[in-house]
Amino acid sequence: xxxxxxxxxxxxxxxxxxxxxxxxxxxxxxxxxxxxxxxxxxxxxxxxxxxxxxxxxxxxxxxxxxxxxxxxxxxxxxxxxxxxxxxxxxxxxxxxxxxxxxxxxxxxxxxxxxxxxxxxxxxxxxxxxxxxxxxxxxxxxxxxxxxxxxxxxxxxxxxxxxxxxxxxxxxxxxxxxxxxxxxxxxxxxxxxxxxxxxxxxxxxxxxxxxxxxxxxxxxxxxxxxxxxxxxxxxxxxxxxxxxxxxxxxxxxxxxxxxxxxxxxxxxxxxxxxxxxxxxxxxxxxxxxxxxxxxxxxxxxxxxx
Ligand code: ATP
Numbered sequence: 001x002x003x004x005x006x007x008x009x010x011x012x013x014x015x016x017x018x019x020x021x022x023x024x025x026x027x028x029x030x031x032x033x034x035x036x037x038x039x040x041x042x043x044x045x046x047x048x049x050x051x052x053x054x055x056x057x058x059x060x061x062x063x064x065x066x067x068x069x070x071x072x073x074x075x076x077x078x079x080x081x082x083x084x085x086x087x088x089x090x091x092x093x094x095x096x097x098x099x100x101x102x103x104x105x106x107x108x109x110x111x112x113x114x115x116x117x118x119x120x121x122x123x124x125x126x127x128x129x130x131x132x133x134x135x136x137x138x139x140x141x142x143x144x145x146x147x148x149x150x151x152x153x154x155x156x157x158x159x160x161x162x163x164x165x166x167x168x169x170x171x172x173x174x175x176x177x178x179x180x181x182x183x184x185x186x187x188x189x190x191x192x193x194x195x196x197x198x199x200x201x202x203x204x205x206x207x208x209x210x211x212x213x214x215x216x217x218x219x220x221x222x223x224x225x226x227x228x229x230x231x232x233x234x235x236x237x238x239x240x241x242x243x244x245x246x247x248x249x250x251x252x253x254x255x256x257x258x259x260x261x262x263x264x265x266x267x268x269x270x271x272x273x274x275x276x277x278x279x280x281x282x283x284x285x286x287x288x289x290x291x292x293x294x295x296x297x298x299x300x301x302x303x304x
Pocket of ligand 1: 096
């Protein structure tokens with residue numbers, strides 16, 4: 001594709017990226033540094049997703065310079081349509097589990113597979129097409145809302161952009177703006193509230209239709225009511241993929257098919273919400289702290 005054949009939206013992003021690169025050099029190089037260590041294996045093949053089964057098989061990991069392992073013996077499996085919730089104290093390794101799936105880092109022992117294919121042996125490009133990570137502080141470009149949602153999929157039709165925004169409960173807000181979807185988002189999304197920024201990044205991830213979708217504390221700035229509406233709207237979308245929800249807020253993940261309680265880099269409890277409540281351990285203690293036993297309404301948020 002020559003530059004003349006690119007859609008306007010993609011050109012806009014390119015121009016924007018260059019402009020940002022000159023002003024945000026440090027951050028750009030930080031991002032590039034993260035990526036440099038990770039390369040395709042010489043005989044890497046494209047990932048072929050069939051059933052969409054994600055499996056962690058005794059995974060261990062340690063950050064460079066860390067004294068003790070960050071993760072040890074992590075095992076779980078999730079089939080397409082299932083939701084896995086990950087909860088645990090700050091620094092217990094929850095986000096690291098998420099970051100290993102798109103290979104921001106490589107595992108040091110064990111393996112992560114998708115439909116039986118070791119992710120360290122597939123091409124990065126095919127893996128990252130299949131895995132979407134919605135992070136708490138995702139990068140927004142100084143361009144229109146439409147471009148920001150379509151980022152990663154510059155050929156997207158407007159109807160798909162609108163649908164993604166609807167799933168993320170952002171559509172009504174956008175169409176209420178004088179310039180609608182063409183409204184320019186300021187530097188780092190400064191003209192949007194924290195919750196709106198997070199909903200925009202959710203919409204962006206939905207556009208890519210990944211086989212594995214990870215929400216890494218990505219609804220922290222969204223009120224519980226809006227979050228519930230996002231979850232209801234996304235039920236149909238979640239049918240065809242594995243969804244991982246990492247959150248400090250139990251109400252964000254108590255509906256998951258399986259909940260993993262992580263502490264000190266290990267899964268110390270696992271089960272459904274009911275099973276974990278009956279177990280009377282760490283999860284139960286967190287539940288008692290965050291939710292009123294009589295009506296299940298959150299009373300404490302943001303603390304694990
Ligand atoms: P939180 O709930 O606070 O987000 P978390 O459970 O997601 O925490 P991680 O972010 O996975 O925990 O971090 C696990 C451990 O690894 C922590 O001790 C953290 O300080 C350390 N860590 C995280 N990222 C890095 C990094 N890039 N380099 C070195 N150590 C890191």
